[in-house]
Amino acid sequence: MATYRSSEVTKNALIEAAGQLIxxxxxxxxSVRAIAMLAQENIGTIHYHFGNKEGLLVEVINKVIERWEAVPVENELAQLDLNDRHDQAVAIRRIIERMSRLIFSSEAPDWHRQVIYQVMQHTGILQEMFRSRVITPENRQTIHLLQRIDPSLSYEQAYAHTLTIQSALIVHADYQNAVLSELSMADYSREYIAYMENILISQKQKFFDLPLV
Amino acid sequence: MATYRSSEVTKNALIEAAGQLIxxxxxxxxSVRAIAMLAQENIGTIHYHFGNKEGLLVEVINKVIERWEAVPVENELAQLDLNDRHDQAVAIRRIIERMSRLIFSSEAPDWHRQVIYQVMQHTGILQEMFRSRVITPENRQTIHLLQRIDPSLSYEQAYAHTLTIQSALIVHADYQNAVLSELSMADYSREYIAYMENILISQKQKFFDLPLV
DNA sequence: AGCAAATTTAAACACTTGACTAAATATGGT
DNA sequence: ACCATATTTAGTCAAGTGTTTAAATTTGCT
Known part of the structure; x- marks a missing residue:
């Protein structure tokens, strides 16, 4: 008699509502009232199930992080010889395509991409979660790859390259409303995302004189 | 006897305090209370001088926008022949260096760069100000240049290029705290910013097979 | 069906927010 | 020095915030 079935239902409803509102x-x-109203649950359920408002937000971010952790960067780079120029170019492509897929694919709720980078604006538990479980480990992989491609790169220089790769995707996610309105689009088209991926990939491959694959 | 001298002093103190807090x-x-406390002014002065909280925020954003408007992109592109490959490459460099200078140069208060892109997160008067007076006109120039460089580019494609140029700078500004902490830096070094500029410039020049200038 | 535990509910809590008011004060031209 | 007025001050307001409480209800096993 540990928990009742209804518990998971209302918890998911609250997480989903919170994600949409964020x-x-x-x-x-x-506000907790807005979340409870959208989820059609009582305000008290938030504190009953999650302790407090922050506890709910942690689970919201957790939902997104789990999707990222399910496809670690290591998988994309496995079976690649990071000393081979061709494989280095493929690695660049894999890293960019993976991140773009995680952010823009429609297999996850719409709010995921608009929520996740907001946590990087304010220090706190939410930022610490996303940084320690996603950002830092993924950046380590990318920096390692870049320093194989060009061993003369310092850590700071490799980090700058990493950010120039990610920034366009981050901006398209976090400023989605402004970007879409500037593009007169209702949502990013598959072609637009594909073209942006192509820019990022071939830009980096050309910068390092890698084969264009 | 229109206005007293003290008026401008307290107005500036409030704007500066608001900028730092944002x-x-x-x-x-x-909050208006936090702003008034940091400025060492009374809360009522905010409503007396600016009508309401939003009126003060408008002036804060205005302070930043005026700096951008003082160096219009047109000036950077004047005397360049946008049909010439060499001048096109120079134009790319000028656009990126101008934006980097406006964001990262230390001639303006520290808070400018951390404040300005926050307004793009929420629709409202502040976003509309920055978009109509800075973003849209500047993007028009950049898109025009890109379509001269490659006439086959559609508007959406040129816009994607524009964003890949700007994104790295935006991310370094808006997520400054997180980036600096990842870099173990107290503030961006001149070398780091210069290296990032160099990446963005030569990436774009190589992408379009422009001379590397 | 009964019953103990899990869950939901509504009301109240203390606190912060932006805004307003009327009185007190400071300013600068005469 | 005077005085009209621009500015500052302190106090109050209603509305909204996250949280807590205790009672009411629902759940699922015996």
Missing amino acids: ADLGLSCV | ADLGLSCV
């Missing part, structure tokens, strides 16, 4: 209003503009 | 806490976490 995407719409911003992380620091959502 | 940079530290985030746009939506700043």
Whole structure:
């Protein structure tokens, strides 16, 4: 008699509602009352199931992080010889395509991409979660690859390259509303995302004189 | 006897305090009381001088926008022949260096760069100000240049290029705290910014097979 | 069906927020 | 020095915040 079935249902409803509201209003503009109302649950359930508001937000971010952890960068780079120029070029492509897929594929709820990078704006538990479990480990892989491609790169220089790779995707995610309105689009088209991926990939491959694969 | 001297002094103190607090806490976490306390002014002065909180925020953003408007992109591109490959390469460099200078040069208060892109997160008067007076006009120039460089580019494709140019700078500005902590730096070094500029410039020049200038 | 535990509910809590008011003060031209 | 007025001050307001409480209800095993 540990837990009742209804427990998981309301917890998921609250997480989903919180995610949508964060995407719409911003992380620091959502109230427990708004979340409970959208989820059609009582305010008290938030504190009963998650302890407090932050506990709920942790689970919201956790939902996104688990999707990223399910496809670690290591998998994309396995079976590649990072000393081979051709494989180095493939590695660049794999890293960019993976990140783009995780952010823009429609297999996850819409709010994922609009929520996740908001946590990087304010220091706190949420940022620490995303940084320690996603950002830092993934950057380590990318920096390692870049220093294989060009052994003369310092850590700072390799990090700068890493950020120039990721930044376009981050901006398209975090400023989605502004970007879409500037593009007069309702949502990113598959072609647009593909073209942006292509820019990022071939830019980096050309910069390092890698084969264009 | 229109206005007294003290008026401008307190107005500037309030704008400066608001800017610093927005940079530290985030746009939506700043209260009129915190602003007044940091400025060492009375809360009522905010409503007396600016009408309401939003009126003060408008002036904060205005301070930043005026710096950008003082050096229009047109000036950087004047005397360049946008049909000439060499001048096209120079134009790319000028556009990127101008934006980097506006964001990272130390001639303006520290908070400018951490404040300005926050307004792009939420729709409202502040975003509309920055978009209509800075973003849209500047993007028009960049897109025009890119379509001269490669006439086959559609508007969406040219816009994607524009964003890949700007994104790294935006991310370094808006996520400054997280980036600096990942780099174990107290502030961006001149060398780091210069290296990032170099990446962005030569990446774009190589992508379009322009001379590397 | 009965019953103990898990869950939901509504009301209240203390606190912060942006805004407003009326009185007190400071300013600068005369 | 005077005085009209620009500015500052302190106090109050209603509305919204996250949290807590205790009672009511639902759940699932015996």
